[in-house]
Amino acid sequence: MPGSWEFARPEVLVAILTRGVVPTKWAVSYRKLEIPGGREPIFLTGMPFDHARNEACKSAVKGGFQWLFFLDDDVMPPPDTIARLIAHGKDVVSGLYFRRAEPIQPVMLRDGKPKPTFILDYQPGQLVEADLVGAGCLLIHRRVLEALQKNWFEWKLGRDDEIPEEERSSEDFAFCRKAKRLGFRVYVDTSIQCYHAGYGRSDAKGQFIPLEV
Numbered sequence: 001m002p003g004s005w006e007f008a009r010p011e012v013l014v015a016i017l018t019r020g021v022v023p024t025k026w027a028v029s030y031r032k033l034e035i036p037g038g039r040e041p042i043f044l045t046g047m048p049f050d051h052a053r054n055e056a057c058k059s060a061v062k063g064g065f066q067w068l069f070f071l072d073d074d075v076m077p078p079p080d081t082i083a084r085l086i087a088h089g090k091d092v093v094s095g096l097y098f099r100r101a102e103p104i105q106p107v108m109l110r111d112g113k114p115k116p117t118f119i120l121d122y123q124p125g126q127l128v129e130a131d132l133v134g135a136g137c138l139l140i141h142r143r144v145l146e147a148l149q150k151n152w153f154e155w156k157l158g159r160d161d162e163i164p165e166e167e168r169s170s171e172d173f174a175f176c177r178k179a180k181r182l183g184f185r186v187y188v189d190t191s192i193q194c195y196h197a198g199y200g201r202s203d204a205k206g207q208f209i210p211l212e213v
Contacts, residue, residue, distance in 0.1 A: 014041035015056035095137035095192035135172035
């Protein structure tokens with residue numbers, strides 16, 4: 001049971017990472033998104049992904065928000081996604097979406113050597129524990145942000161001479177690893193099926209569909 005202090009906090013900060021131009025279908029999807037508390041989201045553009053996500057984390061902590069919800073400008077979730085994710089009461093929980101490049105697999109993985117592996121052995125509709133998830137539709141409780149303190153997200157790709165191969169990762173996977181090292185658990189609600197758009201999109205079943213003009 002959350003402490004009473006939590007109910008005095010603003011509930012959720014929605015942070016949208018965008019390159020400034022979005023598909024029409026994403027814009028329509030965003031207009032339908034239900035934001036508990038009705039607070040305006042923040043839009044982050046013109047920055048590397050890890051910098052943008054860290055700015056959102058700073059805003060959530062400074063603003064006293066209980067939850068931070070990341071939505072990327074190529075992920076289209078169901079309208080009630082945020083409330084459904086909050087209802088789980090988990091520290092880190094994502095909606096389900098698939099890669100839009102080969103191999104087209106769900107963006108939830110088990111960590112391991114020589115490299116992480118996609119989680120495929122799940123029944124749709126389950127809440128699945130994972131090690132690594134994307135941040136395109138991701139809810140984080142403030143206790144995770146407070147525990148990590150700063151530099152929550154860190155891009156660890158493209159610097160082959162600086163980072164050992166087993167430690168290289170995108171900023172969202174790096175965040176998951178940091179959170180798990182502190183004892184937090186990561187989940188995916190596979191009933192929240194999102195579309196992933198861009199040069200094409202992958203639907204909830206993982207089928208790749210070229211983007212309509």
